[in-house]
Amino acid sequence: MRRIQDVLSQLYAENYIPKDDMIWLLENLDEESREQIFDYARKTRDKYYGNKVFMRGLIEFSNICSKNCIYCGIRAANKNVDRYRLTKDEILACCKEGYELGYRTFVLQSGEDKWYTTSKVADLISAIKELFPGVAVTLSLGERSYQEYKLWHEAGADRYLLRHETASRSLYEKLHPDGDFDNRRQCLYNLKEIGFQIGAGFMVGLPGQTYYDLVEDLYFLKELNPHMIGIGPFIPASGTPLGKEKSGKVEDVLIMLALTRLMVPKALLPATTAMGTLDPKGREKALMAGANVVMPNLSPIATKRKYQLYDNKICTGDESAHCRVCIEKRINSTGMEVDMGRGDSLIH
Ligand code: 5AD
Numbered sequence: 553m554r555r556i557q558d559v560l561s562q563l564y565a566e567n568y569i570p571k572d573d574m575i576w577l578l579e580n581l582d583e584e585s586r587e588q589i590f591d592y593a594r595k596t597r598d599k600y601y602g603n604k605v606f607m608r609g610l611i612e613f614s615n616i617c618s619k620n621c622i623y624c625g626i627r628a629a630n631k632n633v634d635r636y637r638l639t640k641d642e643i644l645a646c647c648k649e650g651y652e653l654g655y656r657t658f659v660l661q662s663g664e665d666k667w668y669t670t671s672k673v674a675d676l677i678s679a680i681k682e683l684f685p686g687v688a689v690t691l692s693l694g695e696r697s698y699q700e701y702k703l704w705h706e707a708g709a710d711r712y713l714l715r716h717e718t719a720s721r722s723l724y725e726k727l728h729p730d731g732d733f734d735n736r737r738q739c740l741y742n743l744k745e746i747g748f749q750i751g752a753g754f755m756v757g758l759p760g761q762t763y764y765d766l767v768e769d770l771y772f773l774k775e776l777n778p779h780m781i782g783i784g785p786f787i788p789a790s791g792t793p794l795g796k797e798k799s800g801k802v803e804d805v806l807i808m809l810a811l812t813r814l815m816v817p818k819a820l821l822p823a824t825t826a827m828g829t830l831d832p833k834g835r836e837k838a839l840m841a842g843a844n845v846v847m848p849n850l851s852p853i854a855t856k857r858k859y860q861l862y863d864n865k866i867c868t869g870d871e872s873a874h875c876r877v878c879i880e881k882r883i884n885s886t887g888m889e890v891d892m893g894r895g896d897s898l899i900h
Pocket residue numbers: 623624625714715717754755784785786787788789826861862
């Protein structure tokens with residue numbers, strides 16, 4: 553169809569189309585136009601970042617969470633979770649292993665666990681910066697105060713991941729019984745103002761989510777202009793209120809990834825573990841749709857399987873060294889190459 557081609561070439565050339573056209577596009581996609589979107593998304597990625605895939609080592613240092621997001625496997629009310637907290641030394645040991653494997657970015661992720669106080673986290677950041685010269689430290693610890701974020705930034709943290717989860721207020725409120733839609737967004741703006749490279753992001757295929765909601769995600773991201781955007785399918789987690797719902801579809805995630813690449817061309821986009829969980833080739837397909845980051849897990853083998861945000865998560869039985877080799881092969885199979893550098897975003 554002529555109009556689809558016109559809308560797509562405008563999106564490719566201008567990195568923007570009006571919202572009405574975006575909705576129309578999603579409602580009228582056919583096989584040919586999907587391929588065209590992926591092709592434009594790859595070209596856009598290549599234009600800014602080349603064929604490099606940036607590697608981040610993920611350390612899931614605590615699965616204790618005070619919140620009850622209804623989709624999440626480690627929500628506070630899930631009694632079937634074997635809870636753990638890694639000590640400073642255990643976290644540093646993961647960094648050491650990662651550093652020796654070549655990683656130059658560590659992502660420290662946990663549930664919302666206030667046991668890790670402002671000063672404990674600041675102390676950890678300084679230790680990592682001192683012991684492992686040249687690394688970027690990324691935090692992913694949820695919502696905290698402006699002051700705490702600021703202290704962590706001063707302690708040397710470079711980046712902060714906090715997915716907005718969904719840009720639809722009504723859907724957000726259904727999913728987060730103890731959440732505050734405005735505060736979550738405010739946190740992202742605070743982090744940006746403080747000087748972090750920020751990562752937002754959303755899930756695709758949430759129960760009740762519509763095309764209109766997903767379009768809202770794209771326009772919110774266009775406005776926020778974050779350095780990174782994590783996009784993955786919703787996958788049910790047993791023992792949660794959504795445990796018996798259907799997963800998101802790989803194809804839908806790929807389209808949202810590619811449209812995000814076109815709307816926010818310089819963003820870093822991970823090929824998420826959730827994609828690899830739904831489809832053995834999910835991460836490769838994400839790279840072919842415009843993604844350019846992977847985040848292999850560096851958590852200790854004993855705790856990997858306890859950090860189950862959703863069921864059947866991959867790599868939980870595999871050593872970090874094994875994943876390092878495995879993921880490189882997968883990346884190369886798409887014609888892309890591993891880049892072990894810090895991998896800073898081109899967005900300033
Ligand atoms: N399915 C997919 N992604 C999930 N997350 C949490 N629970 C699930 C689930 N059941 C995502 C959220 C969170 C990130 C760390 O993991 O988007 O921000």
